Amino acid sequence: MDDMLDYQSIAIMLLFAIITLLLVMVFNSGLRSRSKLPPGPWRIPVIGNLHHLGELPHRSLRCLAEKYGPLMHLQLGQIPTIVVSSPEVASEIMKTHDLEFCNRPSTPVFKKFSYNGSDIAISKYGEHYWRQMRRLGILEIFSTKKVQSFRNVREDEVHVLNQSIIRSCTQAPQTEHNEIYSASVDERATTSCFFDIHETTPEPILKAIPVVLFLCIAVWRRTGSNEPGLSLDKEEDFLDVLLKSQKDSANLGFSLTRDHIKAILMLIYLVLALRNIFLDGTDTSAATLERAMTELMRCPSTMKKVQDKVLGIIGNKGNVEENDLQQLQYLKLVICETLRLHCIVPFLLPRESSKDCKVFGYDISKNTRFLVNAWAIARDPKLWENPEVFMPGRFEGSTINYKGQHFEFIPFGAIRRMCPGMQLGIVTVEIALANILYHFNWGLPFRMCYEDIDMTEIFGVVLHKKSPVCLEAKPVSFLV
Ligand code: HEM
Secondary structure (H helix, E strand, O other), rough: OOHHHHHHHHHHHHHHHHHHHHHHHHHHHHHHHOOOOOOOEEEEEEOHHHHOOOOOHHHHHHHHHHHOEEEEEEEEOEEEEEEEOOOOOOOHHHHOOOOOOOOOOOOOOHHOOOOOOOOOOOOOOHHHHHHHHHHHHHHHOOOHHHHOOOOHHHHHHHHHHHHHHHHHHHHOOOOOOOOOOOOOEEEHHHHHHHHHOOOOOHHHHHHOOOHHHHHHHHHHHHHHHOOOOOOOOEEEEEEEEHHHHHHHHHHHOOOOOHHHHHHHHHHHHHHHHHOOOOHOOOOOOHHHHHHHHHHHHHHHHHHHHHHHHHHHHHHOOOOHHHHHHHOOOHHHHHHHHHHHHOOOOOOOOOOOOOOOEEEEOOEEOOOEEEOHHHHHHHOOOEEEEEEEOOHHHHHOOOOOOOOOOOOOOOOOHHHOOOOHHHHHHHHHHHHHHHHHHEEEEEEOOOOOOOOHOOOOOOOOOOOOOOOOOOOEEEOOOOHH
């Protein structure tokens, strides 16, 4: 009897051990099927999503990287996510393992807004579609020739911007600053008015940017309207090219549908024009311009220096034109430093591994997500002297630039999925900044001091300021 009991309890214990073993195996296989990364201090489970790390995840992740190192593995709910926070690791991912990590993850939200992943930024790398669309984009909109061909549109719009600021100056209610032309120049009237959807006078804004113009043309074509002001360019535009390619899909090797075209145009339109909709307002150029003005306001000696240089070089010519930009070297340094200190796409766009591979000895499985904390890298005290201070001079004589070869400074990303709109974005910021510095002296509203400028940001794919910068403009006297 006793023997029987012993056998029974041994059998029960064995059964229990087998069940436990099975449960552990099932549980582990669930995790391993997504990531084969070895456990270690760098593996950080996070319940929920990036927002649960703190209000500004790029800042929280910088703190975590100081503790865990520049290659961290977050388990964001179901999704294994690797966060990269050093130039060496970024180079390993984006350059050495370029091909394995140039996919974009497809999330339901991205898919919804991009006609099932049909735009350039979100489509999968390996696909023939992405290659063709990117090639088409580079040829037809992002190339130097195309960017230059819309020079007049940009210059016209800068003129519209200047006029609207002058109008704000003269129409402003009298304040305690009444001896000067003064106006409370809000975000719209200073920087973003160049790009924003303007409730009162939409037309100049819609004409501001070439691709936005393409959209107007699309609307014009569809409605057959002859609305004044929406003049068609003689030159073939991007929409023409897309429509032509649609007819001639055999050459592309896939069928270019109306949804593809809409997705591409929508992305570009959003990148340039809209705020607070998809991707949290993707007005990258306007956000950069706004940060440049904010930093200059916080640093009066730099403001004076850059303005003196612009006025000195342009003299009483009346306007800064794109031909003049090459001479405005200090202004270029100001923009470089703005992009460093305010990397407005803090994690670049997310990437995903397309197959299993090894990085720094770690096994990374297919479909692991990668975020490159370009914001943290650009503020790393090991790489930059006084990284939190706005010092355009640091780029003087430096070989480091934002063009994707120097991984300590990658505001436009790097290599294969690097931003194709870099040139367009930069020239748009340069011409607008040069002109608003040339035409106006800028000050803060009465009783406000530099320390009062609110630098709080709202997290999104693109970082935006929580509150708009509010400035007073006074036309430069010799131009009045
Ligand atoms: C100052 C302005 C801009 C900044 C800071 C910026 C930044 C970025 C960044 C960081 C990426 C992701 C790169 C990566 O993942 O490695 C990106 C991608 C992209 N940008 Fe920009 N961008 C700017 C202006 C523009 C403009 C003006 C356009 C279009 C007219 C544009 C179109 C795109 C597109 C289509 C992609 C996706 C590329 C791909 O996935 O193949 N960007 N941008």
